Amino acid sequence: MVAPPDNDVLWARALHFRHDDGSPGLSGVSLGVREGEILAVGGPRGSGKTTLLRCLSGLLPAKSGEVWFNSVPVHTMTPVARERLRRERFGWIDPAPLLVAELNVWENAALPLMLRGTGRRRAKTAALEWLERLDIGDTARRHPEELTHAERQRVCIARALAPAPSVLFADEPTAPLHRIDRAHVLRTLTTAARSHGITVVLATHDAQTAALADRTVSLLDGRRVHTLHLPPLPGTAETEGLAACSLSV
Amino acid sequence: MLALRLSLGSHPAVQLRRFLVAAASAGTGFLLLSALGHALAHPDPSVSALRLAWCAAPLAATVYFAVAVARTDPGTRPRPGLSAVGLGPARLMAISAVTTAVSCLLGSALALLVFLGLRGDLAAVPFDGAGTDFLAAGRPLPLPAALTLLALVPLSASAAVATALRPREPVTGAPRVPRVHGRFGAYRRTPVRESFGAYGRFGRQFGPSARGRRTAAAPEQEGAAEGAEGAAESAGVPPAAARTTPSGLPWGITVLAVGLAVEAFASRPGPGAPVDRPAVLLGLALACVGLALAGPGLTHLCGRLLQTIRPGTLRLLAGRVLMTEATRLGRPLGVVCAVMSAAYAMASLHEREDTSSAPLVALGVLLVAGCTVATLLTAAVESRQARAETTAALRRLGAPAVTLRRAAALRAGVLLALFGPLSLVVAELSAWPLTG
Numbered sequence: 001m002v003a004p005p006d007n008d009v010l011w012a013r014a015l016h017f018r019h020d021d022g023s024p025g026l027s028g029v030s031l032g033v034r035e036g037e038i039l040a041v042g043g044p045r046g047s048g049k050t051t052l053l054r055c056l057s058g059l060l061p062a063k064s065g066e067v068w069f070n071s072v073p074v075h076t077m078t079p080v081a082r083e084r085l086r087r088e089r090f091g092w093i094d095p096a097p098l099l100v101a102e103l104n105v106w107e108n109a110a111l112p113l114m115l116r117g118t119g120r121r122r123a124k125t126a127a128l129e130w131l132e133r134l135d136i137g138d139t140a141r142r143h144p145e146e147l148t149h150a151e152r153q154r155v156c157i158a159r160a161l162a163p164a165p166s167v168l169f170a171d172e173p174t175a176p177l178h179r180i181d182r183a184h185v186l187r188t189l190t191t192a193a194r195s196h197g198i199t200v201v202l203a204t205h206d207a208q209t210a211a212l213a214d215r216t217v218s219l220l221d222g223r224r225v226h227t228l229h230l231p232p233l234p235g236t237a238e239t240e241g242l243a244a245c246s247l248s249v
Numbered sequence: 250m251l252a253l254r255l256s257l258g259s260h261p262a263v264q265l266r267r268f269l270v271a272a273a274s275a276g277t278g279f280l281l282l283s284a285l286g287h288a289l290a291h292p293d294p295s296v297s298a299l300r301l302a303w304c305a306a307p308l309a310a311t312v313y314f315a316v317a318v319a320r321t322d323p324g325t326r327p328r329p330g331l332s333a334v335g336l337g338p339a340r341l342m343a344i345s346a347v348t349t350a351v352s353c354l355l356g357s358a359l360a361l362l363v364f365l366g367l368r369g370d371l372a373a374v375p376f377d378g379a380g381t382d383f384l385a386a387g388r389p390l391p392l393p394a395a396l397t398l399l400a401l402v403p404l405s406a407s408a409a410v411a412t413a414l415r416p417r418e419p420v421t422g423a424p425r426v427p428r429v430h431g432r433f434g435a436y437r438r439t440p441v442r443e444s445f446g447a448y449g450r451f452g453r454q455f456g457p458s459a460r461g462r463r464t465a466a467a468p469e470q471e472g473a474a475e476g477a478e479g480a481a482e483s484a485g486v487p488p489a490a491a492r493t494t495p496s497g498l499p500w501g502i503t504v505l506a507v508g509l510a511v512e513a514f515a516s517r518p519g520p521g522a523p524v525d526r527p528a529v530l531l532g533l534a535l536a537c538v539g540l541a542l543a544g545p546g547l548t549h550l551c552g553r554l555l556q557t558i559r560p561g562t563l564r565l566l567a568g569r570v571l572m573t574e575a576t577r578l579g580r581p582l583g584v585v586c587a588v589m590s591a592a593y594a595m596a597s598l599h600e601r602e603d604t605s606s607a608p609l610v611a612l613g614v615l616l617v618a619g620c621t622v623a624t625l626l627t628a629a630v631e632s633r634q635a636r637a638e639t640t641a642a643l644r645r646l647g648a649p650a651v652t653l654r655r656a657a658a659l660r661a662g663v664l665l666a667l668f669g670p671l672s673l674v675v676a677e678l679s680a681w682p683l684t685g
Contacts, residue, residue: 098639100566
């Protein structure tokens with residue numbers, strides 16, 4: 001067992017993961033996340049970004065390998081301890097805004113704080129502050145279904161940021177959005193993280209999104225790679241590919 | 250064929266629910282057949298007709314339960330993959346109707362077998378015991394009549410399932426907030442009515458809505474498209490409940506009060522026992538209908554009370570979920586209460602008994618009570634299925650499972666605390682004029 005470097009808030013070594021149905025997830029991914037940095041995890045769809053984020057945040061137990069958070073081993077924790085770690089230290093943003101439909105916007109944003117045991121008044125104040133910062137303060141009393149997709153996604157970001165987590169995991173937070181909304185959501189996310197010193201692990205398949213991060217780690221087929229340039233197809237004409245795929249050949 | 254394949258390859262819990270439907274159908278079919286047997290054995294048609302009429306209650310309970318089971322059936326829910334190959338909501342409706350018909354037919358066949366066996370048509374020796382005149386053992390059974398009666402349950406259950414699950418287009422493109430452009434604020438949507446001078450009133454434009462005025466207008470246009478996408482994505486789960494207050498509470502209370510009043514009015518001292526008058530039964534039925542109507546409203550009220558005055562996470566989750574699921578859970582809960590109070594009232598006044606029908610009455614009461622309770626449990630399952638995604642999101646946030654479980658227990662406890670005494674009070678009130 002190698003002791004992790006001191007300046008890494010999150011550190012993973014040789015993570016292996018295999019899904020329940022036997023399909024390979026991760027095969028030997030190692031990475032370190034420094035404190036306060038925004039790390040983009042790049043790669044095409046199916047390259048294991050979401051699985052990596054889930055393993056890092058303790059949602060999925062890795063089959064083998066180590067995950068350390070602030071010199072605490074996550075891979076040996078019990079499920080209850082991991083749940084508590086997620087609640088107290090981590091934030092999570094889904095690709096789709098999954099809000100609790102019964103609660104209104106500020107209650108949704110204050111929910112993680114209240115789950116931690118913060119009083120209602122303080123949780124409300126913090127949630128309203130974050131909603132104001134993310135430009136959706138005027139929707140605080142409305143219900144999630146009255147908002148647009150981009151607004152709901154911003155509510156999710158406020159919900160993840162309000163408890164001031166140590167590490168924020170964002171799994172393709174802008175995938176279903178148009179480019180204008182995408183830029184807005186990303187800008188608010190990165191600005192908030194930088195100004196509050198929150199470490200962000202951002203999974204994205206978009207090179208423009210990855211450009212906003214400090215550092216990019218690329219995955220391909222569950223492995224960490226240094227370049228993502230796949231070899232170009234031989235020949236440039238489309239007709240060749242067409243002929244190769246044609247059944248009549 | 251596809252319906253059979255889909256129903257055979259499903260989860261044991263789903264099979265258990267279908268089996269329960271078959272059992273309920275068997276019980277109802279047996280009651281119908283025994284009404285027929287009674288008519289064969291006795292020349293007086295009015296008594297047999299009354300018996301047949303009493304079979305309406307188990308029949309309704311069975312159909313209600315079958316619809317609830319069909320709603321929760323994961324095999325016949327719209328799925329994106331099947332929809333892409335042309336198995337859309339319409340075909341799935343047909344499949345769930347066929348599935349329901351199959352389980353009900355199984356039950357009916359079982360009922361016929363048991364009835365014939367008891368009569369002695371299959372075995373050599375007919376069942377011999379007290380009060381078996383409903384079997385009409387010595388007479389030939391008219392087969393068309395029996396089959397018609399037995400087809401009643403599958404047909405009505407399938408029709409009810411098809412009606413309940415008929416494909417409905419979601420209204421896309423309709424604005425969620427009614428767009429009303431006020432006369433004064435030309436660039437701001439004002440759903441509330443603006444009276445003269447409302448715009449310029451002091452302090453009106455200082456609020457948070459005034460501050461967000463510029464940003465709020467732009468992203469509204471994509472709402473419809475996103476909503477349609479969301480509907481397509483969440484096709485695998487039951488539709489989420491609408492966030493509206495159920496409106497049945499005043500009506501329910503009114504009908505309940507009218508029912509109790511009719512009952513009290515009909516059971517004034519006079520010739521004959523009060524139990525035999527039809528007005529008394531009408532009053533009891535009205536009281537039950539009122540209780541069933543008031544169920545969603547009372548559930549909503551429970552949720553509202555639970556989440557008032559500075560709620561923490563536990564009360565907030567429990568109360569809001571109760572408010573949202575008020576219609577889904579409240580209606581079967583009201584029905585269960587109505588059945589319980591009716592059974593209590595009937596039991597407290599039935600000293601006079603003809604022993605010939607006692608087992609059949611017991612079977613009928615058991616059927617109605619079992620079906621309504623099973624419907625309530627199935628509704629709880631449906632609500633849990635509908636909220637599975639939200640629960641998963643909460644778990645990802647790190648919400649402890651204990652909190653979620655406690656919230657569910659709190660919900661159940663509050664509902665029990667309200668509806669238990671309520672149905673007792675209604676039962677006492679409806680039994681009081683009859684016994685006094």
